[in-house]
Amino acid sequence: MREASLNRVVAGAVLAALFTAGSAFAQAPLRIGVVAGFSGVYGDLTAGQYEAAQMAADEVGGKVLGRPIEILQADHQNKPDVGAAIVRKWYDVDGVSMVTGIDTSSVGLAVRRVAAEKGKIDLNVGSATVDLTGPACSATGASWAYDTYALAQVTGSALVKAGNDSWFFLTADYAFGHALERDVTAVVTAAGGKVVGGVKHPISTQDFSSFLLQAQASKAKIIALANAGADTINSIKQATEFGIGKGGQKLAGLLVFTSDVQALGLNAAQGLVLTESFYWDLNDQTREWTAKFRKRKDKVPNMTTAGVYSATLHYLKAVQAAGTDEPKAVMAKMRELPINDMMTKDGKLREDGRVMRDMYLFQVKAPSESKDKDDIYKLIATVPAEQAFRPLKDGNCPLIKN
Structure with missing residues (x-):
């Protein structure tokens, strides 16, 4: 009898531990990192990216899968080594699930190497090099707003x-x-x-x-x-x-x-x-979104600002649809779901990471x-x-x- 009672106690303790762990996971924040050249030569054009990511988080109610969404921000100073170090720490120590913004192609390529090594998601908005969807492509990476090929073409x-x-x-x-x-x-x-x-x-x-x-x-x-x-x-x-x-x-x-x-x-x-x-003044939808953005940051948003919002929102929708933040499952949903927001109509995330939009x-x-x-x-x-x-x-x- 005592052995059976002891087994019940142990089983109860294990179930309680599992429940506590599950509850802790459900409440653990889903962290997204916005890293960009917030100072220096690109400081003016990157201003507002953090606010744009926060807008996307707020749009889905500030939570996904019961987990509060946290947006982190860091300045990579347009230095590849600094950008790579920030992102490595975010992934390894701070539990960041996705990074976006990024900017500066040399930094974008350095961040891509870290993300690919870790099997983590990087949604690159501001780095223009087309190599991000070429030799440096990744199963968990994307190039969101533009690239050198499209600008040239x-x-x-x-x-x-x-x-x-x-x-x-x-x-x-x-x-x-x-x-x-x-x-x-x-x-x-x-x-x-x-x-x-x-x-x-x-x-x-x-x-x-x-x-x-x-x-x-x-x-x-x-x-x-x-x-x-x-x-x-x-x-x-x-x-x-x-x-x-x-x-x-x-x-x-x-x-x-x-x-x-x-x-x-x-x-x-x-x-x-x-x-x-x-x-911002392309149509009614872009004007409406810009009005909301300017309540947070009083400046005209550009395509990196809009791109960070778009990438973050699509990512959060994919996490919800996948029922997990596991990178490959989320990327599969991101490719499956059409991208629809104020800057994109029925866009698609291609296998090489290129977002196809007009x-x-x-x-x-x-x-x-x-x-x-x-x-x-x-x-x-x-x-x-x-x-x-x-x-x-x-x-x-x-x-x-x-």
Whole structure:
């Protein structure tokens, strides 16, 4: 009798322990990390990503599978080693289930290596290099808002078709700039244009005078800016001071954000042709979402801000649908479920991690065309996803068997 009683006590203790562990898991926070270059050359365009992720969490009620959602934030300072160290600690120590934002292609590639090693999810929004869905693709990684191939395809094709058949590159000297120059060059030459020269500059350059003088001397019809953030702003400002536009040459911003245009002002930026995956004033849905966002962060959201919201929301929907935060199960649901939000209509997450969505070709308005300081773009063309992004078979992603 005593043995049977003892067995019941032990069994009861085991059940109680299991119940307690299960209850603890149910209440353990689901942690999402937003890591980006919140300071330095990209500080202005990344501002608001944390708030956008929090908006997505709030939209699903602040919980998923009974677990409260926590959003962490960190600045990788545009340094690959710093970004990788932050994400490794998040995964190993802090129990982070997914990271997003990221930005800066060299950092994006470093983070991808850590995430792939750990079998964890990275939803890359701001790193533009197309290699994230090529040689560096991952079963648990995604490229969310844009990439160098789409930027090249949409902007480059449009400009060459308009008769701008000679190009000179001002290129940021790191992974993003190299990839963008490579991809635009392929589009330009395929369309019958030619690249007559180029020069590479360090990230966070303050003085573009020598680079711009070389571009001016080339007589190229297009001076292509394969840079971003403050580097794009400074190169356009200094090109205006040199009177490059008055000499008949045109600037092509290959990765330009609304925050860049507003920093420049319409007088300096007018006529600039660019590609984006989101614009706040595109339709009623984008305007409604922007109004909600601006209650948290009073600035016009750009495609990285919108992309962090979109990626986080789709991830949370997939966790709920999968009934777990196990990475492979969640990624399977993310590929299965269509992506529908204010920036994406029936988008799909492809096997190589590419989010397939329409892209938009815009032109910056002249001051006389603008109603107010936030009215900066006019839509030139909507480019379907299958035309904008690299075909699956051409990416050399190890996950894809041709």
